[in-house]
Amino acid sequence: MLTNNISYGKQSIDESDINAVIETLKSDRLTQGSKVDEFEEALARYCGSKYAVAVSSATAGLHLAYQVLGLSTGDEIITSPITFAATSNAALYLGADVKFIDIVSSTILMDNDKIEESITSKTKIIVPVHFAGLASDMVEISNIASKHNLKIVEDAAHALGSRYYNGKKVGCCDYSDMTVFSFHPVKSITTGEGGAITTNSKELYDKLKLLRSHGIVRDSADLKYKSTVPYYHEMQFLGYNYRMTDIQAALGISQLKRLDQFVKRRNLISNFYRITFLGDSNIKPLENLDGRYNSYHLFVMLLDDADKRNKLVSFLESKKISTQIHYMPVYKHPYYIDKGYSISLPNAEDYYKRCVSLPIYPAMEDCEAKLIIDYVKEFIDLEQEIE
Template sequence: MIPYGRQYIDEEDIRSVIEILRSDFITQGPKVEEFERALAEYCGATYAVAFNSGTSALYCAYRALGIKEGDSFITTPITFTATVSMGVMLGAKPIFCDVEEDTGNMDVNLLEELITQNTKLVVPVHYAGHPVNMQKLWEIAQRHNLWVVEDACHALGSSYKGYKTGSCKYSHITVFSFHPVKHITTGEGGAALTNDRDLYEKLLQCRNHGIRRGEDWEYSVEFPSFNFRITDIQCALGLSQLKKLSTFVERRRKVAEFYKSRLSNNPHLDLPVEKPYAFHSYHLFPIRLRDEKRRREVFRRLRQSGIFVQVHYIPVYWHPFLNYPKGLCPVAERFYSKEVSLPIYPSIKDEELYYVVEKLEEILSD
């Protein structure tokens, strides 16, 4: 089977984990801060806080900004549910901005008309690894005194106008995920980066039960929270993976170039783009079928051929926990109806890529 995504683990990664298992600290030790410093340095941010998942990082980012019941936040429907559900968990109401047809990203031109007196936050999602037009979004947010959290769970290694995603050049907090299908993995894990000291301290508290440390044994719980801590075992793996990130992104981009070279003239498909302001890190390679009625057939036949394609994503507001009316974001719904994600990951073999393309072309030609 060829999956749509998977981790790459080498002997260096394995040795780094074994070293921690033989050490004094397997959690709450020095590797966590070491990983956080390395990640912040790579992205060009001042602070990083590592979490046990990207979902936890999103929750604590929203909480650090004071998002609460009665507030609303604007985001995209083409995302994993965590982007939205973590705000809903805090009592806030999601407002959905439609997307660009070619990138699947939030259409920033539609953002301002969605802002109300209750809007406190905008959450752009860098879908598939292609950055949103952040400078324009930031200018709108600044005019309306809104917080900005970048959901960059797809986009480690990408850049916007020369600034690495995670630098928080045009946001208050940026969130990453380290799930095995992402650019680097810690097994499960995530992080929130910021340049603001106060937000950094709130993120640390939210990760660890709301605790603020005092002198000696003393501590106080300033607000109730959860145990969102990541282990030293995971961070040792993350540090080892981070050393290979540039190579991983380079390989993903070569895979994307291969798909484009072979499929760009196919009359049945539209392919991902890379806008002039963006350096795409290709977490996903989302193709769109021009005949959406064939999507399920193509999906099933590829899987029957051992190619485990996926679909990203069902519009979030269709899910029962929200159940907003269909038709709310027509471009997003059209994007979803056509999208299929092809396999893309650093260890995919060239012969597997040829097989994917040949099978896809064969199915489309029927």
């Protein structure tokens, strides 16, 4: 029996992370110093993009990304319903609407075959979500976007460290205008709270940086009005305080050095689960598509029905193992229902009834993974006895 709970996900912090943060705490700059630039450069280098902009969360990143693409009232984004609400909330912040399209049941990625039929004159941005760490088919999506003159923002909150099928890293932005990452503690790396946007467009990069910090311009070359007042600065756009602190960036730089190691460990744990459950007709892990390197932010599996899924969650809870349900289709949240989102997408609905996320994180020990597997098997055996 475990003495401590096993949570479905958590951060991996070591002495080098702690020292990096302490060093910044002892420095002159806790925010707006050089660590954010350093983190951005390291992240862009890792992903293979020209630019990265660090922000206070992926939610802030999505908001900025949509805004710099000009999304506003009357426009629409197309995205998956199986995502965290922030993917679509950020469009609502700008007065835009969201068209949710159904998922492919085996991967839980948005069904690319349904994108074109959902495009209207209002559609502005396609937002693929690399669910659980599995990269979407970006070549297909970018072909559709080019044909209809649409923009693409990748929601890669789950997918730092993942690769598309051609080996390119998620975040390189070869197939999209921007990619947004999250550094919440359960994600591939953490900065406490935090996020980033990568892009290859200098124009978008400049706009993102401006809006991240109130829309205020300081560089004399970019001023609208010339002034002799010392420290003169101008607010040229209505921006936000979506800045990441240097304390967070110092942690991010340190974490990024171990990202590949973290993802490797997540792959080992997921293989362990996958191989054990192979051939068990009661449990169906999500498919990992051939050739796509998956960061395995989540390990999701499906049970036969909602009753069995709910019972497994309670059974594991009684053994001090926390699981999670990722996610209820966004359109089912009361806020969305009240706004008139009265849709029901069959694959998303079916998935929500049967899914469960088992614990997975880099610091998880082999014996913990084995214990979880043993409990899942025990549950299945008990259920079979009842049947």
